[in-house]
Amino acid sequence: MKMKENLKNGSEILVRSMTLKDLDPLMDFYNGLPQSDRRYFRVDVTNREVMIQRIKLMKSGNFLRIIALLDDKVVATGLLEFSEEEWRKHQCELRTIVDPTLRHKGLGTVMLRELYHLAAEKKVERVVVRIMRPQKAARAICHKLGLREEVVLPDYVKDITGRKQDMIIMTGDMKEFWRELEHFFIDTDWRSHR
Numbered sequence: 007m008k009m010k011e012n013l014k015n016g017s018e019i020l021v022r023s024m025t026l027k028d029l030d031p032l033m034d035f036y037n038g039l040p041q042s043d044r045r046y047f048r049v050d051v052t053n054r055e056v057m058i059q060r061i062k063l064m065k066s067g068n069f070l071r072i073i074a075l076l077d078d079k080v081v082a083t084g085l086l087e088f089s090e091e092e093w094r095k096h097q098c099e100l101r102t103i104v105d106p107t108l109r110h111k112g113l114g115t116v117m118l119r120e121l122y123h124l125a126a127e128k129k130v131e132r133v134v135v136r137i138m139r140p141q142k143a144a145r146a147i148c149h150k151l152g153l154r155e156e157v158v159l160p161d162y163v164k165d166i167t168g169r170k171q172d173m174i175i176m177t178g179d180m181k182e183f184w185r186e187l188e189h190f191f192i193d194t195d196w197r198s199h200r
């Protein structure tokens with residue numbers, strides 16, 4: 007996939023599939039993220055070897071990764087993760103990370119919209135987002151897009167400082183998710199270029 011989009015501030019970004027060739031600009035992006043973000047990530051994204059292994063997992067077909075570029079600089083990443091478990095084949099997990107200097111300009115929504123389209127192609131019926139309680143922006147954008155908090159697991163995971171955190175599992179039906187995404191683009195003067 008490959009598409010262009012204008013953010014709310016007028017910047018034109020390119021969103022496309024990620025490949026291993028993007029590793030250097032990708033590491034610049036990850037290394038530039040504040041510790042206050044990275045603290046709640048599942049893996050140490052600043053570890054190059056870890057990231058190489060994770061990008062290679064795309065070959066399995068269970069991980070679809072996208073990036074957004076502004077002037078050849080990575081400004082956002084997105085991930086769709088499918089489970090190998092038969093009973094979860096109709097679901098996928100969504101993740102996105104946006105450059106802190108470009109937040110609140112609609113980029114997170116654009117990334118989630120593109121992940122939605124990829125999920126729809128794969129006939130996904132339900133999307134899942136797992137976050138730690140302090141990830142307030144993630145929780146807010148998920149609420150805005152119609153995802154519901156299904157369960158809170160107290161002290162279930164540890165952040166990178168070793169502190170236990172509640173994990174929140176949010177899910178949404180694909181049709182509902184699309185309705186909210188569509189509203190977002192229709193209700194604002196900021197139009198989708200899709």
Ligand SMILES: CC(C)(COP(=O)(O)OP(=O)(O)OC[C@H]1O[C@@H](n2cnc3c(N)ncnc32)[C@H](O)[C@@H]1OP(=O)(O)O)[C@@H](O)C(=O)NCCC(=O)NCCS
Nearest residue numbers: 101102103104109110111112113114115141143144146147
């Ligand atoms: C969550 C994240 C992806 C949002 O990206 P973004 O580009 O700022 O999101 P958008 O500009 O598309 O925001 C869309 C809506 O989400 C909500 N939202 C986003 N950030 C918010 C925040 N900090 N507080 C409250 N609401 C927020 C708002 O309703 C916003 O709409 P509005 O701008 O019209 O008010 C970004 O903050 C991020 O990368 N956080 C760190 C990584 C992370 O936690 N990722 C989520 C794992 S799934």
